[in-house]
Amino acid sequence: MKYSFTLKYQLGDADSDHEQIVERLFEAGCDDATIGVGQPGRIALAFTRESTDAWSAIYTALRDVKRAIASARLVEAGPDFVGLTDVADVAGVTRQNMRKLMLTHASQFPLPVHEGNPSVWHLSDVLAWLMSRGGYAVSVDLIEVAKSTKQVNLAKEARELEPRVTRQLSALVA
Template sequence: MEYVFTLKYQLADDDCDHEQIVERLFEAGCDDATVGVGQPGRIALAFRRESPDAWSAIHTALHDVKRAIASARLVEAGPDFVGLTDVADVAGVSRQNMRKLMLAHPSQFPLPVHEGNPTVWHLSDVLVWLANRGAYSISSDLIDVAKSTKQVNLAKEAREIEPKFNRQLLALVA
């Protein structure tokens, strides 16, 4: 099965030769990724990876990138953080339709990651909610990729938690 996802990284100051980076990525097994280097000090890899499951595809890609660019720091795995327009595009409905669904089901619609302008959700949370409603044709492969990238992003953020706060916070946010 082919899985489509993106990994975005921050590069170390001394690792800025993009041609060399692309070559190292290719040699490390990232020949199934399109590499973007538009923003200074950043790199994005859009993968189309064959694998038995979404998690294996993402896990091996993370490993391959780390092997090629050991100093790179993961910024974000995607698809994960989305607004209503992004979800509407995936679900094949209008943004207005998504907003109506959100407002009509305030206690059931998934909680956002960030509430404000813009409001942002984890894609997997909204896709699962839509799929469970039964009226939307949502690809199970896309749900699997979105669930996996969400876990990568949560793990990345969790390593930032101070150990002394970890147990206390886990008890309060459940």
Template sequence: MDYAFTLKYQLAAEDCDHEQLVERLAEAGCDDATIGVGQPGRIALAFTRDSADAWSAIFSALQNVKQAIPSARLVEAAPDFVGLTDAAEVAGMTRQNMRKLMLAHATEFPAPVHEGNPSVWHLSDILAWLNARGGYRIEADLLDIAKTAKQVNLAKEAREIEPEVTHELEALVA
């Protein structure tokens, strides 16, 4: 099955020759990605990878990029972080309809990762909630890739937390 996802990286100063990066990525197995180098010091790879499952697709892409650019630092795996407009578009509805659902089911609707202007959610949380409600056509492969991207992003963030803080917080956030 084909899985579509994007990996965004921060580059080290020595990895700024874009032509060389594209060649190294292709040699490492990233020939199924469209590579974006528009922002200085960053690179984004939009993959469409054939794999048995979402985890294998993203994991193999992460390995390929690490092989090609060992100093690259993962910024984000997508699709994951979304506003209501993006979530509505992915779910095939209007932003207004998504907002009505959020307001009408305030205690059940997934909590945002960031509450503000704009608020941000994990796409997989919203898709899983819609899927559980029934009546919405949520593609299983989209839900799988969104769940996997969320797990990659959470693992990346958890890696950056101090061990003592992690231990102290476990009891408070459970």
């Protein structure tokens, strides 16, 4: 099965030759990615990777990129962080309808990762909630990819936690 996802990286100072980077990525097995180099010091790879499951597709892509560009630091894996408009597009409803669902079911609607203007959610959380309600045409493959990219992003952030903080907060943030 083919899985589509995006990996965004920050590049090291030594990796500024985009042509060379593209060549190294291709040689490392990233020939199934469209590569974007618009922002200085950054690179985005939009993958469509064949694999047995979404996690394997994402894991092998992460490994291949790291093999090609050792200095690359993962910024974000997607699809993961979304606003209501993004979720509405995926679910095939209007943003107004999505907002109404959020407000009407405030106690059951997934908690945002960031509450503000705009609020941001993990896509997998909102899609799973919509699926549990029924009546929404949501791709199971997309949910699998979104769950996997969420795990990658959470693991990336968790690396930066101090062990003491993790122990002390684990019971309080559940």
